[in-house]
Amino acid sequence: MAPRTARKTGSTRNKRANKRTNKRTNKRTNKRTILNNPRTATAPATTNNTSTTVAGPTIPPIASNTEEQEPGAWAEFVSTYSWGRGKKSAAFQALRAMPSRRELLVRSVPHWDAKLGPAQSMRALYNRIITMAQNVESALMQIKGELAHNRCCSCQRDNGPWSRCVIVRNHDGSPIPDMPLACANCHWNREDTRCDYDPRPHVSRAQAWNRSSHGGVGQATTVPPAAPSPVDTRASSGVISSAxxxxxxxxxxxxxxxxxxxxxxxxxxxxxxxxxxxxxxxxxxxxxxxxxxxxxxxxxxxxxxxxxxxxxxxxxxxxxxxxxxxxxxxxxxxxxxxxxxxxxxxxxxxxx
Known part of the structure; x- marks a missing residue:
């Protein structure tokens, strides 16, 4: 058996220690790592009465209520925050320019309480919004749109995070170009076609995600032209349009x-x-x-x-x-x- 070599000098040990330290500290990071790293993210508040800071933005407290409230902290936050996702879409730009009508309120139902819980609601909701552009648009729609005359079947089943069924339309009820046809709850997570206000056939989430890669889902530019106005106002015919x-x-x-x-x-x-x-x-x-x-x-x-x-x-x-x-x-x-x-x-x- 060969004799052991001489003990490494102090200089050699220091070089190897520095090399190991550099490997640990030079890891690539991203937004998701920062959000989930307890060393870099401020712990969420234990109640809904204070704000919390997560990787930069100060996230306001969130409330759950079935009654409308005047635009508040969340309406201001969603309308002014520089979202990384969605800000290039025409729908996002149009929604940002609209006046706020109500505060952003989440559902108070068991499955959403389990997802957002009182101690995690602010941070959890923020993390869910930033996952895709449609969720940012959904939050803006809920704040800027108008209450649907009748809640869609999906909202009646408590699908989607928001407390009210809200759609975005022109004053005469016609669709707005580049704007989602579905309500805000159904636009969440790209589930537009399950909404009663989107006339297209229902497709699964997997199909919707695949379709979105070719131009987006649930927006007026990616579907056949909407039905014409119920009344044809041309004086030459004056015939009610077909349904x-x-x-x-x-x-x-x-x-x-x-x-x-x-x-x-x-x-x-x-x-x-x-x-x-x-x-x-x-x-x-x-x-x-x-x-x-x-x-x-x-x-x-x-x-x-x-x-x-x-x-x-x-x-x-x-x-x-x-x-x-x-x-x-x-x-x-x-x-x-x-x-x-x-x-x-x-x-x-x-x-x-």
Whole structure:
């Protein structure tokens, strides 16, 4: 066995120690590392009454409430903070220029309490917003948009982080170019097509992410043109526009149902020459009719899902069959109620 070499000199030991130190200190870092590093990130507050600083920005306390509040600290923070993601999009720029209407409030429901918890809410919400451009736009939409007349089905199921169903539209209700068609909650995490206010067929999150790589999801520039105004104001014809764009979709079934009946009824209505007041009245009535038609579409989509479940009944547990049958009965009742509402609205149009 060869004898051991002489002990290393002090100079050699110091060089090796310095080399090991340099390897430890020269690690590459990124924003996610900084946010999750307890040495560099200030610990979040234990209550919602104080702000916390996370990797630069001072994050205000977040509140959960079902009632609207005047724009506050979070509205100011989201509207003025220089977000790294999304700031190049046309929707982001347009939303930033709009006035704030309300404070940003999160849902107070168990699954969101578990995600954001009172001790982590500020930092956790901030970390979720910065993950993608659509989440930044979603927060801005919630602050800047207007309350939806009817909450979409997704918001009724407590999907999305925000407490209210908010959409962004022109004063006449028409879509804004480059702006998401879905509500703020459904635009969160690129789930636009699950929203009742987005007329496109529903796609899975994986499909939405794949589609977003080719230009984005849920924005007016990436979908077929929106349905025309319900009333054609050209004096030459004065004919109510068809609702085909709303009622026809390749991903939904087309049985003999209230939706087709609505289409045929609208196509047969003629306005002729009317004064401005009557034309405005027709416009309001047809806006109501369009909204009801969208509700029919939502009910039809749910019925289609139930039908698919029934076809796969052999794969379902016996205990679920009764629930599926009960759901079908409820949808049939809902469609009957919608049909009655459509009859009432068409009667208003013909009587005006």
């Amino acid at each position: 085909d764009a709303l009622l026809d979709s390749p991903a939904r079934p087309s049985p003999e149902s209230a939706a087709e009946w609505v289409t045929e009824s609208i196509d047969t209505l003629q306005l002729g020459q009317q004064d401005g007041e009557a034309l405005h009245h027709y416009r309001l009535v047809m806006e109501d009719l369009k909204r009801v038609a969208l509700e029919v579409l939502a009910a039809r989509e749910e019925a289609w899902k139930v039908e698919q479940d029934m076809k796969n009944a052999e794969m379902l547990e016996p205990s679920l069959l009764g629930e599926v049958s009960a759901m079908q009965e409820e949808l049939a009742s809902a469609e009957t109620q919608v049909l009655e509402k459509i009859n009432e609205l068409l009667a208003r149009v013909l009587a005006a």
